[in-house]
Amino acid sequence: MSNFKEESRWSNIALRILVNTASHPIEYAKVLIQIGHEPIPPRATTTLFGQPALALPNLFQYVKYIKTVDGFTGLYRGLVPKLCANAISTVAFQKTAESITFVNEPDPQIDEDDLPEHERRTRCINELVRDLASRIVAIIASHPFDVITLRMMAQFVGGETKYTRVFGSVVEIYRENGISGYFAGLVPRLLGNIASLIIASTATYAINKYIVYDREMRSYTAATMTFLASAVTYPFLVVSHCMAVNDCGLVAGLPPQMPIYESWTHCWSHLSANNQLKRGSSVLWRYYTGPQVIMNGKPIRISKENFYLQGTQ
Template sequence: MRCQSEDLLAPGYTTIKIIMEKDEPLWSKIACRTLMNVVTHPFDYAKVLIQIGYEPIEPRPTTTLFGKPALGLPNIFQYVRYIKNVDGLSGCYRGLVPKLCAHTICAVAFDKSVKSIEFEDEPDSSVPIDDLEDSERDKRYVQEFFKVLIARTVGIILSHPFDVISVRMMAQFVGGETKYVTLVGSIAEIYRENGVSGFFAGIVPRLIANATTLAIVSTSTYVINKYFIQDRELRTFTSATMTFLASTVTYPFLVVSQCMAVNNCGLTAGEPPMMPIYIDWMDCWRHLSNTRQLKRGSSLLWRYYTGPQLLINGRAIVDKSRLYFKTIE
């Protein structure tokens, strides 16, 4: 069995991953995704904390590849080790259960939606796209684009409350709270803190990222495969390449979505001094843009601190007057 995933958004990371191999049964796709989530969750957990702006390990003076003074942040492996040292191995799996629920709901909703959406005069799906006339090929492209867009939107909307629960469970690491522990208790806590709207905190930038990524990937893949690449084997790499490029463009929306999921929710991670109280997601975007934080978490191995800093005797030093870190041995 082979798993293929397309990274658009994620509850806790920044991407949703939807398995798209149509020749496999739904249960097989869900099982594959569940296994991958269990294995990678500690790294996804660390990435979520990075995306919401939590850096518990103080930056250390270093230099860039070009010899410029900089402040280095721990890579993803060092970050996971820090979490394990604080909470133990089991603590590295905070938020896993609601994340698995979210992925399952999203996968089922996507599958059912795709199967239920039909268009008039659909081209014969059994005919290879290369054998269709240009007009029929264009029609299939447009229909498939809207079918997948609608299905993914439905999946995101239905699964987003569980994504919010997952992110808030993980964000509790910052302040050591225990407000979000069980699924039922977390649902009650979100309603008490933010009402019904709390279940959909951060959904707008997430939907924008999903639609934008899909539009870029679908359009560019179609144009490149139609006009530039004739080899059918090479065409299989086009979508993966364009997905990577598109995710780079839309990544800031995912950071904003994660921040809004925890903002003003009663957790230390979502309140001053860790995070301002934002009016809406656009206010969050403006603040992160002004502080050059829209890309945080995009690089997991070579990370550099880009916040307030001073340059003393040629060495970069953190301006601690506006931040706080936990110093570890």
């Protein structure tokens, strides 16, 4: 049995390495958007409802832009520490989950639909507690490598080369921010994951108990609720990524690219005030939400450059 668990663990790690490698360019572009880097000016367009708007490049166009600047290999900046983080996260999660047991654990061999109501509720609570504890341990253990990944990616903004290798990046983070630098952005990331798990778990239990009675349909409830919970808690991810690069010595984390935030709540307040908490959440349709005016039926972005040019004419 132990050999089977070890094989399962390492097969899961191998699968995650494959998936993360394939999706890395898209995730890379999303991170740059999340930290506020928009190198391609928005273009005039219309929404699906025919309203004038300014369109920003979608994720695939952003990936193409990164390739034109850094080449094909540049699309995989930060991949190595990201894979390290995922491997550590997977092992830490599974080891923690295996070590947590409950005295009132219902028989795992019995299908949930065949359990009495009180045992079904007990199983739901036990699984939630186990998942929460395992996820917290996994996030804390892997977060330093996630910070390295994010800072390697953020170097694209200013063209720096401070974070190139994993070991060198460990030294650089300590030099810039001390021990706390390894856990920059940890609190909003933890809160987002905890909130997501609680929302998904409780919603799945309630829907399966009071709304969905078909066994086959119930198998889709958890996946659907997990997706919706991730969407609801997405702003925590944006804030976490911003805090991971904020005031770290890179152009991406300093004014004018990004204000220096006193705390993650300060970052949240600033992004919320500017309607930026959901940036990077859309894959295909992205619209500029900053100050703009409609002139002759066309949207025009208002920026300092606009005022400067008008004043010199």
